Amino acid sequence: MRVLVVEDDVDLAELIAAGLRDQHFVVDVAGDGARAVEKALTTPYDVVVLDRDLPVLHGDDVCRALHRSASPARILMLTASGTVDDRVDGLLIGADDYLPKPFAFVELVARLVALGRRAAAPASSVLSRGDIRLDQARHEVSRAGRFIRLTRKEFGVLAELLRRDGALCSAEELLDRVWDENADPFTNAVRTVIKNLRHKLGEPEAIETVVGCGYRLR
Numbered sequence: 197m198r199v200l201v202v203e204d205d206v207d208l209a210e211l212i213a214a215g216l217r218d219q220h221f222v223v224d225v226a227g228d229g230a231r232a233v234e235k236a237l238t239t240p241y242d243v244v245v246l247d248r249d250l251p252v253l254h255g256d257d258v259c260r261a262l263h264r265s266a267s268p269a270r271i272l273m274l275t276a277s278g279t280v281d282d283r284v285d286g287l288l289i290g291a292d293d294y295l296p297k298p299f300a301f302v303e304l305v306a307r308l309v310a311l312g313r314r315a316a317a318p319a320s321s322v323l324s325r326g327d328i329r330l331d332q333a334r335h336e337v338s339r340a341g342r343f344i345r346l347t348r349k350e351f352g353v354l355a356e357l358l359r360r361d362g363a364l365c366s367a368e369e370l371l372d373r374v375w376d377e378n379a380d381p382f383t384n385a386v387r388t389v390i391k392n393l394r395h396k397l398g399e400p401e402a403i404e405t406v407v408g409c410g411y412r413l414r
Contacts, residue, residue, distance in 0.1 A: 197221050197222070197242045197243065197308070197309075197312045198221070198222040198223075198224075198239070198240065198241050198242050198373065199216060199221050199222070199223050199224075199241060199242065199243050199244070199245060199308060200223075200224050200225075200226060200232065200235055200236055200239070200241045200243075200244045200245065200269070201213050201216070201223060201224070201225050201226070201245045202225075202226045202227075202229070202232040202244060202245065202246045202247055202250065202255070202258065203225070203227070203245075203247045203274070204227050204228060204247065204249075204250055204251050205247075206227065209225050209227065210225070212245065212301075212304070213225050215301055215305075216305070216308070217348075219305055220335060220348055220351070220352075221308070222352070222373070222374060222375065222376050223376060224239065224241075224376050224377045227251075228250055228251045228252035228253065229250040229251070229252050229253025229254060229255060229257060229258040230252040230253045231252070232244070232246070232250070232253070232258050233253065233258055233261050233262065235377075236258075236262055236267055236269055237262075237265055237267065239372070239377070240268070240269075240372070240373075241267075241269040242269060242270065242311075242312050243269060243270045243271070243272055243308050243311045243312055244262065244269045244270070244271050244272070245272050245274060245304070245308070246258060246259060246271055246272065246273050246274065246291070247273075247274045247275070248273055248274065248275035249275065249276070255273065255275075256285075256289055259271055259273065259289050259290045259291055260289050260290060262290065263289065263290030270292040270293070270311040270312070271290060271291045271292050271293075272291070272292065272293045272294075272295060272304075272307055272308065272311060273291040273293070273294050273295070274295050274296075274297055274299070275294070275296060275297065276296070276297045292311055293307055293310075293311060295307060321333040321334075323355060323358035323359060324358065325358055325361060325362065325413050326402070326413075326414075327339050327340040328354075328358070328397065328402060328413070330351070330354055330355055330358055332355065335351065337351065337354065339397055339398065339402075342398075344396050344397065345396075346393070346396065347389075347392075349374055349375070349385070349389050350389055350392060350393050350396070352373070352374035353370055353374055353386070353389050353390065353393060354393055356369070356370060356373050356374060357403065357411060357412065357413050358413065360412065360413070361413075362412055362413055362414075363412060364406055364409055364410045364411070364412050365410050365411055365412065366409065366410035367386040367387070367410060367411075369410070370386050370410075370411075371383075371385075371386060390403060390405070390411055400414075401414070402414055
């Protein structure tokens with residue numbers, strides 16, 4: 197799941213982002229409302245974690261802008277005020293959920309997972325093709341009953357290929373879905389992860405390279 201964290205407190209933003217990355221989210225950060233709108237309209241986020249009191253453009257205006265643009269991203273609004281009126285106001289302008297500060301990190305994760313389910317088409321947490329099985333909820337992968345330990349990026353790439361169900365997926369699309377915005381578009385990171393995945397998945401070779409186009413599962 198790809199998440200945009202919009203928070204002007206740099207330390208808090210990085211703390212949230214680091215914690216979410218440890219939970220296997222792909223996370224970008226924006227420090228003001230204008231930057232948040234720019235990012236959210238150009239990147240396919242699943243959820244935007246939006247602080248309400250933002251510089252440059254208020255969080256309410258960010259929420260309205262995303263709502264008007266028909267952005268597919270769900271919005272989880274954060275605020276230091278937890279009154280009923282504030283929660284109602286946030287929901288009325290387009291927020292999908294509301295979490296008052298201070299909050300427990302485990303609750304933030306649970307709400308993001310729930311919003312991610314609503315953002316996507318209803319589907320099982322298990323992805324499979326042939327004898328490869330990936331359980332997103334348990335973060336487990338197996339092939340022909342043999343469990344395989346994958347890194348976070350390997351897991352993300354395999355999940356994206358499984359979602360395509362044999363259709364092509366370009367290196368650029370994998371970078372967009374599995375890496376954050378700091379990824380170098382000219383990096384060979386995707387190629388390296390694919391190579392490691394092939395090795396771990398074993399024979400017969402599961403991932404096919406279509407030169408100049410991308411990758412797909414056989």
